[in-house]
Amino acid sequence: MQIGSVKLPSPFAIAPMAGMTDSAFRRLVKRHGGCGLVVTEMVSSEGLVRGIDRTLEYAEYTEEERPISIQIFGGDPDKMAAAAQIVEGMGADIVDVNMGCPVPKIAKHNAGCSLMREPEQAASVINAMTRAVKIPVTVKMRAGWNDAERNAPRLAKMVEDAGAAAIAVHGRTAAQSYSGSADWELVARIADDVRIPVFGSGDCVEPEQIVDKLRSGVDGVLVGRGVLRNPWILAQAEELAAGRPARDVTxxxxxxxxxxxxxxxxxxxxxxxxxxxxxxxxxxxxxxxxxxxxxxxxxxxxxxxxxxxxxxxxxxxxxxxxxxxxxxxxxxx
Ligand SMILES: Cc1cc2nc3c(=O)[nH]c(=O)nc-3n(C[C@H](O)[C@H](O)[C@H](O)COP(=O)(O)O)c2cc1C
Structure with missing residues (x-):
C-alpha cells in the first residue's frame, strides 16, 4: 500500500477523530501494532496560516508516528495551499483535506462536508494544494451531503484529476451524521472507478469486519470508533489477514x-x-x-x-x- 511515494506498512489506519486522536493516543495505538497510517485531528487552515498556538498544537506529532498525515480544513484554495505548505514545512508525510465534517461550525464556512456541495470549488482547493506542495495531498469525504446529493463517486474522480494521491470515504451522508450504516458498496464502487488508492471508513468494531471490508475491494480501511473501543483492533485485523488467530486482550x-x-x-x-x-x-x-x-x-x-x-x-x-x-x-x- 502506497500513497504517492509514501509506503504504508499496513492497509489499516486510525481514522482522524477530533478530540480523541491526539499524538499520545496515536503513539499508543501504533505501539500495539497493525497500524499503517495515523491522521491528526482536523486542524484549521485559517489557524495554521495565522500561526495560532492552539491550532499548531493539534498538528504536532512525534517521529514514531510516521508515516503521519495532518488533516486540515478550510474552503479557500489560496489559504489551503498556504496551510499545506506549513504542514509540509512541519515535516508531515501527507496532508489530508477534510471534506466530511458535518458540524455546522465547520460546514458553514464552506469547509468540511459543505465542500462536497461545491465540487468545482473542492477541486480548486486540491488543485491549489497539489501545486503548492510536494507531499501527497489526500481527501477524506462522506458519501455526499444528503440522500439527494450522494456525489462522492463524481467528486472522487474530480479530486483525482486535480492531483489527489488517495481518497478516504466514510459511507454516510452529512445528513445521516452517525445514524444508519455506512454504505460500503458505494465505497467499493469508487475504489473500482479511480486509479488512486481508496480507504473505506465506517462501522468496523470487530477485527473480522476490517478484514472483510479490505476484501470488498478497497485498498485500505480507516477505523475510528472501533479503535476507541479496542486499541488492539488494527493489530488483531493484521493477524487475521495473515491467517493467524487474533491476539487476546486481557x-x-x-x-x-x-x-x-x-x-x-x-x-x-x-x-x-x-x-x-x-x-x-x-x-x-x-x-x-x-x-x-x-x-x-x-x-x-x-x-x-x-x-x-x-x-x-x-x-x-x-x-x-x-x-x-x-x-x-x-x-x-
Ligand atoms: C469523535 C469523532 C471525531 C471525528 N473527527 C473527525 C475529524 O476530525 N476528521 C474527519 O475526517 N473525520 C472525523 N470523524 C469521522 C471518522 O474519521 C470516521 O470516518 C467515522 O467515525 C466513521 O468511522 P467509524 O465507524 O470507524 O468510527 C470523527 C468521528 C468521531 C466519532
Whole structure:
C-alpha cells in the first residue's frame, strides 16, 4: 500500500477523530501494532496560516508516528495551499483535506462536508494544494451531503484529476451524521472507478469486519470508533489477514493502556492559555475516551461513572487499577 511515494506498512489506519486522536493516543495505538497510517485531528487552515498556538498544537506529532498525515480544513484554495505548505514545512508525510465534517461550525464556512456541495470549488482547493506542495495531498469525504446529493463517486474522480494521491470515504451522508450504516458498496464502487488508492471508513468494531471490508475491494480501511473501543483492533485485523488467530486482550492489558495514556499525556506540551490545569485537561481526556472504551465491557457503565466522578489523576489511576486489576487490592487488604 502506497500513497504517492509514501509506503504504508499496513492497509489499516486510525481514522482522524477530533478530540480523541491526539499524538499520545496515536503513539499508543501504533505501539500495539497493525497500524499503517495515523491522521491528526482536523486542524484549521485559517489557524495554521495565522500561526495560532492552539491550532499548531493539534498538528504536532512525534517521529514514531510516521508515516503521519495532518488533516486540515478550510474552503479557500489560496489559504489551503498556504496551510499545506506549513504542514509540509512541519515535516508531515501527507496532508489530508477534510471534506466530511458535518458540524455546522465547520460546514458553514464552506469547509468540511459543505465542500462536497461545491465540487468545482473542492477541486480548486486540491488543485491549489497539489501545486503548492510536494507531499501527497489526500481527501477524506462522506458519501455526499444528503440522500439527494450522494456525489462522492463524481467528486472522487474530480479530486483525482486535480492531483489527489488517495481518497478516504466514510459511507454516510452529512445528513445521516452517525445514524444508519455506512454504505460500503458505494465505497467499493469508487475504489473500482479511480486509479488512486481508496480507504473505506465506517462501522468496523470487530477485527473480522476490517478484514472483510479490505476484501470488498478497497485498498485500505480507516477505523475510528472501533479503535476507541479496542486499541488492539488494527493489530488483531493484521493477524487475521495473515491467517493467524487474533491476539487476546486481557483486562490487565486494557487497564495498562489507560495508565500509559495518562503517563504520556502528562508529558504533552499544552497551550498555557488553556482555562483548565494540565491535570484537569488529562481527566477530561480520559472521560472522553472512557465513553467509548467502556462500551461492551462487563460493568463498563460503572467504570464510566467512576471515571466521570474522578477529580484528580491519583483518583483516576486508583479507579482504573481497581477496575482492571482488582487482585492488586485484594492483596493489599
Ligand atoms: C469523535 C469523532 C471525531 C471525528 N473527527 C473527525 C475529524 O476530525 N476528521 C474527519 O475526517 N473525520 C472525523 N470523524 C469521522 C471518522 O474519521 C470516521 O470516518 C467515522 O467515525 C466513521 O468511522 P467509524 O465507524 O470507524 O468510527 C470523527 C468521528 C468521531 C466519532
Amino acid at each position: 483486562l490487565d492489558d486494557r487497564g495498562r493502556f489507560l495508565l500509559d495514556y495518562i503517563d504520556m499525556l502528562k508529558h504533552e506540551r499544552v497551550d498555557e492559555t488553556r482555562a483548565t490545569s494540565h491535570d484537569k485537561w488529562i481527566v477530561n481526556k480520559l472521560r472522553a475516551l472512557a465513553s467509548w472504551y467502556t462500551k461492551g465491557l462487563d460493568n463498563g457503565s460503572h467504570l464510566r461513572t467512576a471515571i466521570n466522578s474522578a477529580g484528580s489523576l491519583d483518583q483516576l489511576r486508583e479507579i482504573i487499577l481497581n477496575f482492571f486489576s482488582p487482585a492488586r487490592f485484594v492483596l493489599h487488604v
